[in-house]
Amino acid sequence: MSKKYMPGKHFLQLPGPSNVPDRILRAMDYPTIDHRGPEFSDLANDCLEGIKTIFKTKSNVIIYPASGTGAWEAALVNTIRENELVLMVETGHFASLWNKMALRLGIRTEFLETDWRRGVVPEKLLDRLQKDTKNEIKAVCVVHNETSTGCASRIEEVRKALNSANHNALLMVDTISGLASMEYKHDEWGVDITVSGSQKGLMLPPGLSFNAISDKALRISKTSGMRRSYWDWEEQIDANKSGSFPYTPATNLLYGLKEAIKMLHEEGLDNVFKRHEKHALATRAAVKAWGFENVCKEEKDFSNVLTAVMLPENHNADNLRKIILENFNMSLGGGLSKLAGKVFRIGHLGDFNDLMLMGTLNGLELGFEIAGIPYQKGGTAKATEILVDKSENI
Numbered sequence: 001m002s003k004k005y006m007p008g009k010h011f012l013q014l015p016g017p018s019n020v021p022d023r024i025l026r027a028m029d030y031p032t033i034d035h036r037g038p039e040f041s042d043l044a045n046d047c048l049e050g051i052k053t054i055f056k057t058k059s060n061v062i063i064y065p066a067s068g069t070g071a072w073e074a075a076l077v078n079t080i081r082e083n084e085l086v087l088m089v090e091t092g093h094f095a096s097l098w099n100k101m102a103l104r105l106g107i108r109t110e111f112l113e114t115d116w117r118r119g120v121v122p123e124k125l126l127d128r129l130q131k132d133t134k135n136e137i138k139a140v141c142v143v144h145n146e147t148s149t150g151c152a153s154r155i156e157e158v159r160k161a162l163n164s165a166n167h168n169a170l171l172m173v174d175t176i177s178g179l180a181s182m183e184y185k186h187d188e189w190g191v192d193i194t195v196s197g198s199q200k201g202l203m204l205p206p207g208l209s210f211n212a213i214s215d216k217a218l219r220i221s222k223t224s225g226m227r228r229s230y231w232d233w234e235e236q237i238d239a240n241k242s243g244s245f246p247y248t249p250a251t252n253l254l255y256g257l258k259e260a261i262k263m264l265h266e267e268g269l270d271n272v273f274k275r276h277e278k279h280a281l282a283t284r285a286a287v288k289a290w291g292f293e294n295v296c297k298e299e300k301d302f303s304n305v306l307t308a309v310m311l312p313e314n315h316n317a318d319n320l321r322k323i324i325l326e327n328f329n330m331s332l333g334g335g336l337s338k339l340a341g342k343v344f345r346i347g348h349l350g351d352f353n354d355l356m357l358m359g360t361l362n363g364l365e366l367g368f369e370i371a372g373i374p375y376q377k378g379g380t381a382k383a384t385e386i387l388v389d390k391s392e393n394i
């Protein structure tokens, strides 16, 4: 089938994979080297040490040649036994997938229900943990940034809930789409296992994922968890000590990772987070001015990575996305599972600037016009006001 040539750059405005900057593409465009040679161990050490500064941890971070789903599995199989109980919170599609995975592995789960329009409500978690007087719950698993809804959870408050309940469950956090876009502090927040991936805030292609592991989680893994081989932490940590991996690593993605870490520190992590916050504010202002509803209901849960937008009834979000892709060469995220067709998601993360945001928002207005979706004008003007506002309270 012949494909129409689309001039200009493709706008990849999904909430991940995000746009890969040229610097990272160039860094990966280098011959693959001997992964048992001295040149490789320098690269491995740079990545293994460098990634700790992004998770804000002094503990081990395992790097898997896998998508984020693999790192979810690794977190569970290294620490939880079959039939043990874990507590999950149904913040959206991705939390539901993690829950499904745990069930498939033979883990018992309790799934705290929500309406998918909020992050974790720490009070509800505290209430449930206080009732677990026998410490049956072995882990609490939460998604930091729920990519299907644009709701974020406040992990330090989740930690406080565990502490207030005096509960010793492990705290596992998925920040696959939060890391390097929103503040994250593995050590300070007392997270036991943080799961993340390469294709979002780290600006890399898909293919790498991570487990940051607390001393407590590592200790538990030595006598607990399930039968495992590929995902086993101990083998990884042993190999990492000499700058190697127990199997063939994704060398070229590691070149990219090294460059990504360098870029994030050149900009400064705090500036990266502020940039994401500004773009999120501008996007939400545009959505409000258009007269549409944000999926995320609570201001304090708003994500700085993406905005999920509900279309008026009788208008299909997938049709809008198709029109925008075919006419303007821009990919937006669709609604997932129960939000399919009702919602589109704007990714404003990673290697992204003010002009790219304005292009994205303008592309949406063009799409509304063609799709015949009624909207109020002035959305991009509202976003402009925020982008040019230099006051500190933005």
Ligand SMILES: Cc1ncc(COP(=O)(O)O)c(C=O)c1O
Pocket: 016, 067, 068, 069, 070, 094, 143, 145, 146, 147, 148, 174, 175, 176, 177, 197, 206
């Ligand atoms: C929050 C979250 N968790 C888990 C995943 C699954 O990761 P992957 O698709 O890399 O396996 C994603 C993917 O988008 C995600 O956004």
